[in-house]
Amino acid sequence: MSLGTPEHDIAEPAREHSRRRFLTFLVAAPTLAVAARIGADGLAPASAQAAVPSLPAPAEILDLGDALILAAAPTANLIVVTVDETGRVGLALPRAEVGQGITTAVGMLIADELDVGLDQVDVTLADARPELVFNQLTGGSNTIRSVYGPVRAAAAQARARLLAAAAARWGTAPSVLSVSAGVVTGPGGRSATYGELSAAAADPGLSVVLATPKPPSAATLVGTPTNRVDARRMVTGQMEYTLDLDVVPGALPTMVRRPPTINGTVRSVQNEAAVRAMPGVVDVVTVATGVAVLAETFGQALAGKEALEVTWGPGTVDGESNATIQQKLRAATLPFVVPPLLTTTVDAEFDFAMVSHAPMETNSAIADVRRDRAEIWSGLKSPIVAQQTIAAELGLPQSAVTVHVTQGGGSFGRRLFFDAALEAARISKAAGKPVKLMWSRIDDMRHGRARAASFHRIRATVAAGQVLTFEHRVASGETDTKHGLGEILTAVAASLPVGGNLSFAQTIFLTTVHSPYQLGATTHLLNEVPLQMHTGSWRSVYSANTRGAEEVLIDEIAAKLGKDPVTFRREFLKSDRFRAVLEKVVTEGQWGRSMPRGTAQGIAFHAEYKSCTACLVEVDATDPRAPRVTRATIAADVGRVINPRGLESQLIGGLTDAIGTTFRAGLHIDAGLPLEGSYSQFHYTRQAESPLRTSVFVVPSDGEPGGAGELGVPAAVGAVANAYARATGTKPRSFPINFPVDFDPFPR
Amino acid sequence: MPNYTFQLNGETVTVDAPADLPLLWALRDKLGVTGPKYGCGIDVCKACTSHLDGAAINPCVTPTADVAGREVTTIEGLAGTWSDDPDELHPVQEAWLERDVAQCGYCQPGQIMAAVALLRRTSNPTDADIDAIENVCRCGSYSRIREAIKAAAARM
Numbered sequence: 001m002s003l004g005t006p007e008h009d010i011a012e013p014a015r016e017h018s019r020r021r022f023l024t025f026l027v028a029a030p031t032l033a034v035a036a037r038i039g040a041d042g043l044a045p046a047s048a049q050a051a052v053p054s055l056p057a058p059a060e061i062l063d064l065g066d067a068l069i070l071a072a073a074p075t076a077n078l079i080v081v082t083v084d085e086t087g088r089v090g091l092a093l094p095r096a097e098v099g100q101g102i103t104t105a106v107g108m109l110i111a112d113e114l115d116v117g118l119d120q121v122d123v124t125l126a127d128a129r130p131e132l133v134f135n136q137l138t139g140g141s142n143t144i145r146s147v148y149g150p151v152r153a154a155a156a157q158a159r160a161r162l163l164a165a166a167a168a169r170w171g172t173a174p175s176v177l178s179v180s181a182g183v184v185t186g187p188g189g190r191s192a193t194y195g196e197l198s199a200a201a202a203d204p205g206l207s208v209v210l211a212t213p214k215p216p217s218a219a220t221l222v223g224t225p226t227n228r229v230d231a232r233r234m235v236t237g238q239m240e241y242t243l244d245l246d247v248v249p250g251a252l253p254t255m256v257r258r259p260p261t262i263n264g265t266v267r268s269v270q271n272e273a274a275v276r277a278m279p280g281v282v283d284v285v286t287v288a289t290g291v292a293v294l295a296e297t298f299g300q301a302l303a304g305k306e307a308l309e310v311t312w313g314p315g316t317v318d319g320e321s322n323a324t325i326q327q328k329l330r331a332a333t334l335p336f337v338v339p340p341l342l343t344t345t346v347d348a349e350f351d352f353a354m355v356s357h358a359p360m361e362t363n364s365a366i367a368d369v370r371r372d373r374a375e376i377w378s379g380l381k382s383p384i385v386a387q388q389t390i391a392a393e394l395g396l397p398q399s400a401v402t403v404h405v406t407q408g409g410g411s412f413g414r415r416l417f418f419d420a421a422l423e424a425a426r427i428s429k430a431a432g433k434p435v436k437l438m439w440s441r442i443d444d445m446r447h448g449r450a451r452a453a454s455f456h457r458i459r460a461t462v463a464a465g466q467v468l469t470f471e472h473r474v475a476s477g478e479t480d481t482k483h484g485l486g487e488i489l490t491a492v493a494a495s496l497p498v499g500g501n502l503s504f505a506q507t508i509f510l511t512t513v514h515s516p517y518q519l520g521a522t523t524h525l526l527n528e529v530p531l532q533m534h535t536g537s538w539r540s541v542y543s544a545n546t547r548g549a550e551e552v553l554i555d556e557i558a559a560k561l562g563k564d565p566v567t568f569r570r571e572f573l574k575s576d577r578f579r580a581v582l583e584k585v586v587t588e589g590q591w592g593r594s595m596p597r598g599t600a601q602g603i604a605f606h607a608e609y610k611s612c613t614a615c616l617v618e619v620d621a622t623d624p625r626a627p628r629v630t631r632a633t634i635a636a637d638v639g640r641v642i643n644p645r646g647l648e649s650q651l652i653g654g655l656t657d658a659i660g661t662t663f664r665a666g667l668h669i670d671a672g673l674p675l676e677g678s679y680s681q682f683h684y685t686r687q688a689e690s691p692l693r694t695s696v697f698v699v700p701s702d703g704e705p706g707g708a709g710e711l712g713v714p715a716a717v718g719a720v721a722n723a724y725a726r727a728t729g730t731k732p733r734s735f736p737i738n739f740p741v742d743f744d745p746f747p748r
Numbered sequence: 749m750p751n752y753t754f755q756l757n758g759e760t761v762t763v764d765a766p767a768d769l770p771l772l773w774a775l776r777d778k779l780g781v782t783g784p785k786y787g788c789g790i791d792v793c794k795a796c797t798s799h800l801d802g803a804a805i806n807p808c809v810t811p812t813a814d815v816a817g818r819e820v821t822t823i824e825g826l827a828g829t830w831s832d833d834p835d836e837l838h839p840v841q842e843a844w845l846e847r848d849v850a851q852c853g854y855c856q857p858g859q860i861m862a863a864v865a866l867l868r869r870t871s872n873p874t875d876a877d878i879d880a881i882e883n884v885c886r887c888g889s890y891s892r893i894r895e896a897i898k899a900a901a902a903r904m
């Protein structure tokens with residue numbers, strides 16, 4: 001396919017998106033294909049809102065999602081909407097589907113714009129497309145935000161071409177034609193399907209009217225609760241995750257024996273011959289990360305890897321445990337900048353343990369490495385970096401490595417990293433055989449990625465019923481951002497309204513974290529401690545801990561000022577939009593209703609990615625060691641909502657994450673390795689710990705879509721912790737709150 | 749290697765496997781039945797939940813030899829236990845669709861098989877009965893799972 005010249009400069013309705021314009025292109029092809037740039041051609045950061053006593057924090061002006069959109073803008077290419085001769089509409093989305101429902105949401109945008117049914121649209125996941133440069137990264141809650149404009153522009157232009165083709169065929173004006181379910185109807189009852197018009201619509205000589213995406217008021221599907229397009233495959237067992245694919249004949253089930261400490265090395269293998277002789281074992285190869293056993297079944301690969309006797313070299317954090325990490329974080333915490341004032345202070349320190357991403361589908365990949373080429377399948381959120389790295393590692397040109405993105409069984413940030421794909425490629429090369437690599441659950445928790453531990457020191461000064469200063473210092477284990485995100489942000493960091501040389505991590509911190517309250521002079525600073533562990537962004541990156549801790553302190557500041565938590569928030573929130581969301585949960589969740597002894601309500605608020613949310617929970621902590629959230633009420637304003645039902649899922653998921661990580665789920669690092677190795681030890685929320693009643697309210701809003709995938713966690717962390725504090729009369733300071741080693745760790 | 753013959757989703761199959769090979773791998777790697785998922789391999793996460801003679805089992809810890817001569821149903825065969833019409837789903841699957849339960853979907857075959865097993869034991873499950881389902885959903889879809897089970901119970 002080659003690109004045509006830009007067709008039209010598509011103007012968005014002025015009120016809604018005057019600052020975003022999208023060029024569309026006719027792509028030469030036998031049937032219709034219309035492309036638009038991802039990223040906004042004319043995007044400029046919105047100016048700060050009202051004048052406020054707290055200066056706007058960077059994230060209020062330019063947030064992480066904006067930065068990703070801006071960084072992607074110059075890369076031009078391309079999202080392509082196709083209409084084939086059967087009338088099916090297609091789009092290969094350069095993003096990952098890991099359960100967030102983006103294929104459904106994007107399909108809804110296309111269906112509305114083209115006047116077809118959702119069942120006529122196929123949204124698939126694109127292979128790694130290096131020409132997209134930085135534009136194929138699923139993170140920062142930016143998918144809908146970045147593709148909302150271009151997808152609609154391309155679909156609108158495709159519709160205009162189809163109508164123009166019908167008008168030319170019938171000798172009439174396009175304006176007298178109508179479309180329903182992909183059938184164009186003209187005067188005298190003439191009709192033609194999109195399929196029949198597709199070839200004519202692809203004619204570059206066709207004269208086409210200016211296409212403008214429909215205004216939200218014309219939407220039929222967008223904004224309506226819609227079920228997932230892939231749900232039927234999921235409930236019938238037909239959905240294929242990486243290891244369900246039968247794409248490489250003879251690819252061998254493969255598992256790896258890993259070192260007893262993180263980043264340990266293989267010195268020697270004692271019993272390779274004996275393991276090779278085990279039933280079903282086909283090959284044993286050593287790679288940088290451990291010793292791989294290839295077998296006829298995963299059961300046999302697992303038995304083989306467990307039977308291996310290996311002498312290991314030391315890892316990179318052998319001396320570290322939770323206590324030593326906490327000490328390092330405390331020592332690295334930056335000082336406050338506001339001088340001590342003759343006023344009252346509210347001070348607190350918070351510790352958050354490491355948390356495994358622990359998606360249900362463990363790390364996995366298929367690799368078929370040949371002498372002159374390689375093909376990879378994996379659930380990847382940064383497939384271009386994966387392709388580049390694997391090519392370099394194998395000594396192949398990038399064009400000889402094909403990377404397919406498969407649908408992932410959960411991610412929560414985990415699949416930004418392509419370690420399984422890289423390891424599978426190394427094993428396939430070493431063994432000279434195609435492999436299906438699966439990490440065991442134990443390895444996934446111990447050697448996989450995790451949210452870094454963090455330490456928080458917060459101080460507020462209050463006087464005369466006002467908050468004069470609010471300072472928050474975060475020290476965190478280094479969060480690995482070496483998946484390309486860093487490069488994107490480097491490009492944008494220079495334009496941030498903050499001084500100095502920011503690290504990538506600080507940039508992410510400053511583009512995601514800000515306080516939604518008027519708290520006088522407000523400062524946020526992050527310092528990272530380099531610990532060579534496998535960390536990574538975990539749903540909501542820094543906000544779950546940072547904003548969660550702040551919401552706990554907000555309750556304590558309110559108490560110091562003699563105010564109810566809701567009254568305080570009402571008075572100090574920065575905007576009426578925020579207050580509307582707060583009021584929604586106050587009303588629907590019956591804030592202030594009388595609660596039996598040992599139980600209590602808790603409330604919190606969070607704004608991020610141009611969206612905001614409030615959460616009100618009720619906690620039964622009659623047994624403080626086995627608390628349960630019994631009821632949850634959530635409200636959110638995310639701008640224009642594409643699929644309210646999908647949004648609700650994301651918010652419920654964020655709540656469930658918050659319940660787990662606030663009460664029980666964390667990792668104990670002990671002598672260089674997490675002790676936890678399964679869900680019986682890493683206590684992620686189960687049904688018995690989830691609320692009996694959960695209600696989600698989407699506050700109507702227009703404007704462009706904000707981010708939603710990560711939004712739900714921080715407010716829920718605050719609400720759950722605050723409810724627990726009120727129910728038990730304690731001040732939660734260390735998370736998870738109930739965190740004993742209540743199990744026998746698996747052998748290393 | 750010994751051969752084991754059993755009923756799988758209404759058909760007779762024979763698999764050549766070591767006696768102690770967990771059924772999960774006989775199903776996935778030898779018979780190509782990939783609906784049951786691996787999530788832990790040690791009877792903790794319940795992602796692999798399937799049925800043996802109609803009751804829930806976890807194939808990751810069930811030796812293949814144990815199912816010889818018996819009837820194994822995986823998510824792929826569930827609808828067939830309800831209706832002969834190949835387009836019809838089991839009411840629990842229908843309830844899952846109606847409530848749009850699945851997020852990443854990886855745990856859902858196991859969740860559905862666990863819910864069906866529960867509804868076979870008790871037609872009108874209480875919240876406490878539903879709480880006893882230990883299947884992990886890392887995407888956190890529990891509230892919709894609860895609603896879907898109640899909806900399916902009402903319908904069945």
Ligand code: FES
Pocket residue numbers: 785786787788789790791792793794795796797806807808809
């Ligand atoms: S894989 Fe069978 S219970 Fe987890």
Ligand code: FES
Pocket residue numbers: 099360409410850851852853854855856884885886887888889
């Ligand atoms: S839907 Fe993803 S684990 Fe349950």
